[in-house]
Each structure stands twice: as C-alpha cells, then as structure tokens.
Amino acid sequence: MKIVFYIELVGQTFLIFLTKVGIFSRFFWDILSQALRGPFYTKTFLNQLVQIGFLSLPVVGLTAVFTGAALALQIYSGGMRFNAESVVPSIVAIGICRELGPVLCGLIMAGRVASSISAEIGTMKVTEQIDALYTLNTNPYSFLVVPRVCACILSLPLLTLTSDILGVFGGFLVGVSTLEFNPTNYLLNTVKFLELADVISGLIKAVFFGLIIGVLGTFHGLNTTVGARGVGKSTISAVVWSSISVLAANYILTEALFNK
C-alpha cells in the first residue's frame, strides 16, 4: 500500500510540475505574441525605464564600487603570496566585467525589481484592477507586462555597464589610496588586459537576466491568489525564482560564451 502511495505522490508532483510548466509556457507565448501584435505603450515603457533602470542606479552603483574595492584588496593579498601584486588592476577589471558586474546587478535587480513588479501587479490583481483593464478594452499583457519586460531587458545591460565602470573605479580607488599603486600604471594595466569580449559577454548575460527578472516578476504578479497573503507569497516567489534563475542562467551562459 505504501508503495502505491509513494507512486501516487510522485505522479501528482510530476503532474503539478507539468501544469506549471504549461502555464508558464503559455504566459511566455502570450508575452511574445502581444509584444509583436501591439499596441506598444511607449509612455508606460518610458515610465518603467525610469522606475526600473534609473532609480536602481544608486544601489547598483554603490554595490559595484564596494565590490570592486573589496576585490582589489582580496586579489592583492592573494597575489602577494606569489609576488603577483601587479595583476590586481587586470583581474579586478576582468572579474568585474565578466562575472561580478552582471551577476551582482542581476541579483540586486531580482531583489529590487522582481519584487516590486510582482507586488504591484499582484495588488492590482486582488483589487480587480486587472479585470478593470480588460473591461476598459486594454490588454494587461500589452499594458503591464510587455513594457516592464522590455524595460528590464534594456535596463539591465545599461546598469551592468555602469556597474562595470564603477566596480573598476572602486578597485582603482583602493589600489591607489591603500595599495599604493601608481594611478597611471593602474589604469594602463586595466586597459591593457581587458578585452572588448569581456565587456560584451557581461552585457549579453545582462540581457538574459533582464528577460528573466521581467518575465518572472510579471508572471508571479499576474498569478497572485486572493488577499494580502497572496501578494506576499507571490513577491517571495518572484524574488526567489528570479535569483535562482539568474544564477543558473549565469552558469549556462558562461559555459556557452567562454567554454570554447
């Protein structure tokens, strides 16, 4: 009897998983078809660009500066063990542009943006505002989802580029003030070993992270169940799934971009 129970449990779990995959696939297809079909709400998109991109600049910038500074200190203390202190500028630049810039930016945005998108749309769902949009002949996918997803896709690479510059600047500040590097040499070493591909690969990652954050934030928001508890649950799910997906996508993209 117990074996039957466990088989049933596995079967039910698998069916629930397939149902969720189906719902998500349908949602993704709806976004794509609505984005192509239009209308495109430019004003809403620009507003979201400010909310998602511009207003995230302080938190992303500060994180990048401190991460770059800490990275410079770590690489210096590690490099000292085999007299390789001079690699600090290049390793900071490569590390920030290839990995830390896009990933930290993605994680911060997963926390800041996926949660806010999910909570906002979730609250609209439980207060009948989504229903109201339908009755006002406005497709919620066109009006709410597409502008937010597009704003995320555009904002993430721009924020990552800012994060790269500020991260390198953080390393430069510590390198010059604490580690007694010559400012000119530090900058020359940064530029000398950093390739365009390092920066571009980080930006490509950021585009995918933007897509993940936008899609998962709106998905969990629109699938909010009734009440304040429902909004809380969907917000948590949006942050958790966005963060995990960003990290998983980072590994897959790193494999694809660098493992040649």
Add this chain to the structure above:
Amino acid sequence: MIKKTKIEVNSLNKILGSKEILKDVSFILEQEEHLVIIGSSGAGKSMLIKCILGLENINSGSIFFDDNLISENSDKQKFLNKLGVCFQSNALFDSYTVWENVAFKSLYNLSSPNIFNLKKLAIERLEEVGLPTNIAEQYPSELSGGMQKRVGIARSMFSEPDILIFDEPTTGLDPIMSKKIISLIGKIIKNSKKTAITITHDINLALFLASKIILIDNGKVEWSGTPKQAMLSKNKLLNIFLNG
C-alpha cells in the same frame, strides 16, 4: 415598440475545481431594462458577471450580445467597447490621477488622443456624478470611499456605453452614502435610458432600481420577475430577503 434583446444568456454552466458555481443560468436583458441580480454572498452573482464579461471561461452555455455570440475574440472586443463596468472595489488605478482614471479607455486606446478634450470630458463626467472638479488632478488614494465609488461610476459612463454594469455599488459605504449612490445610479439610468445590470444583496436597492430582478441561490436562478411580482411572491428565499 418591440424592445431589442441586448444580452441573452442560455444554459450557462461554470465549474471551478469540483464545485458547480453556476448551474444552467438563463436570462434575457432587453434594451433600456435594468436587471438587478440579488443573492446571498457566494451565491454566484459576481461569477455570473465575470462570465458575461469574459473574465472567466464558461464550461457550457452561450452568451449573446445584440444577437451575436460573444465567444469570438473580435466580438468580445466589440462587446467590451459597448460596456461600462463599475467594480465592487472600484478598481481605480492608483498611479493615475482621477481624470486619467475616468478617461482611461480613450486615453490609452485611441491612436492619437486629444488630451485637452479628454480631460474636459472627464471633468464633465465628474460633475455629472456630483464630484468637485478640483479633484481631477488628485490620486484615488486621496479620496474618500464614497468619492472613489463616484469616480468608478464616472469612469464606467465615460465612453457612453450601451450597457452599464454595477457590481455591489453600495458595499463598504455608510447608509447615507449608500442612499446617495443608489439615487445617483437611478438618475443616471433614467436620464440616459441605458440598459443596466446591478449585482447586490440589498433588496431595497433592487426594488428601487430594477425593472427585472433575478434571485440567484447556489448558482441557480431561484426566482425572476419584476419588483411588483417580488412583493407578492411566496418564494421562501425571496421572502427572507424582503422581510429580513
């Protein structure tokens, strides 16, 4: 004069999970009629409206608007264009000003909206529902519950729809404000000669506003008739509603 059928619902069934929410619901709403759907909480009133609006899929049955089946997408759009809905929770958009909420349908659906004209029209609608014009630039959260309800009514009237739908228009309001909202709805429908559907559990509202009443219980149409017939009816549930 033969009145035109505006909405016809035939044998509508809705199942959620294993529960039958609506069972074989049928009714006809003719032009300039005001149908009031009454029933206790959880009877299926709001679900019936959601099914008519296309917000919920139906399991079987059919809904016609102006003799057209509204299951097709293109017909749904046409149908929604001729509807004005006032939600139970008002459903005003927090991040838009009062006038933007009122003019939303035109503001975000016309290819090149004339902002000046739309704002003027929105302010006219606000005046029609008895609101001061200086609230036009305020946000919904800055208004009282009664004012928000009036903004919701103004929004539903904005594009001069054929049919007005009011979902529990007096819920959450004090008795004085409830009376004001009921008489406002009555005035709007009388003056504009609109076809309307109102959902409520308030029998006094139903008797005052309706030209036809439907009593829903457990997802089924328990009783239907005019307010006069309601007063004379021996239906047990209807009498509970009438006598408290």
